[in-house]
Amino acid sequence: MSRYTGPRVRVMRALGCDLPGFSRKKIDRRPYPPGQHGQARHKLSEYKLRLIEKQKLRFGYGVSEVQLRRLMVEAGRSQGAPGDKLVELLERRLDNVVFRAGFARTIPAARQLVCHGFVHVNGRRVDIASFRVDQGHTISLVPRVWKNPHVLSSVADETMERASWLNVDKAAFSATVTALPDASSALFPVDVQRVVEFYSLRL
Incomplete structure (x- = not known):
């Protein structure tokens, strides 16, 4: 598309x-x-x-x-x-969740991670950017991209606003959906x- x-x-x-x-x-x-x-x-x-x-x-x-x-x-x-x-x-789209977790600087960059198979949901690879996450889902990056300079710079960027409905573990490059977003979640x-x-x- x-x-x-x-x-x-x-x-x-x-x-x-x-x-x-x-x-x-x-x-x-x-x-x-x-x-x-x-x-x-x-x-x-x-x-x-x-x-x-x-x-x-x-x-x-x-x-x-x-x-x-x-x-x-x-x-x-x-x-x-x-x-x-x-x-x-819209907030529950997988590419947006990867972005809101701070693993990518923009949604297009997050979509690239997803489409290339670098993102797992509950331990299983998901390469569909429009995949809809649910409460309790854990989104993680595969270890082979942990040292990617673009990913590292995104995770280290403190100016990026992380979603309050995500519990992000920067050390493990993972995020857990603790609640569903609402209308005020838009950036x-x-x-x-x-x-x-x-x-x-x-x-």
């Missing part, structure tokens, strides 16, 4: 916020939309506001439009608020109600 390979900071500037899982760079230097008229004042339509919130989730978690739509359908059928459930389902601000409104007209 195709992934976005273009300039990442440009996307974050268009969305108006930093997306830690999308890129380690920030938009502090130019916190306005890209383009010739990026600094001009524009009144955003309600559709544009909903689209921006939806795109935050799509790029922030590195999923395709088809994947996000399927998750929205599943969230709508579940009990509770569909927006909160959507964030929970970036997102109005999930606008995402629900966006899809309510299209599903």
Whole structure:
């Protein structure tokens, strides 16, 4: 499935916020939309506001439009608020868990570890990035990548925010899911109600 390979900071500037899982760079230097008229004042339509919130989730978690739509359908059928459930389902993706545990600097880097078979769940290899972890699952890296410089730099980076619902053992390169994430688990601000409104007209 195709992934976005273009300039990442440009996307974050268009969305108006930093997306830690999308890129380690920030938009502090130019916190306005890209383009010739990026600094001009524009009144955003309600559709544009909903689209921006939806795109935050799509790029922030590195999923395709088809994947996000399927998750929205599943969230709508579940009990509770569909927006909160959507964030929970996205947070429970294996590539995101590897990133939130601090074993990779971005979700694309975490997805590479997963797809190459370097990640185990409860002792068994899982190479599907969209695999959904559950409470009690233990995610670990195989010993052959413990000395990988990219993994080591990620684990040693204290500026990376680890998920509160993960119990991370840096020495063993493992993390245990102690609880299920909620809507507040996202690393970036997102109005999930606008995402629900966006899809309510299209599903």
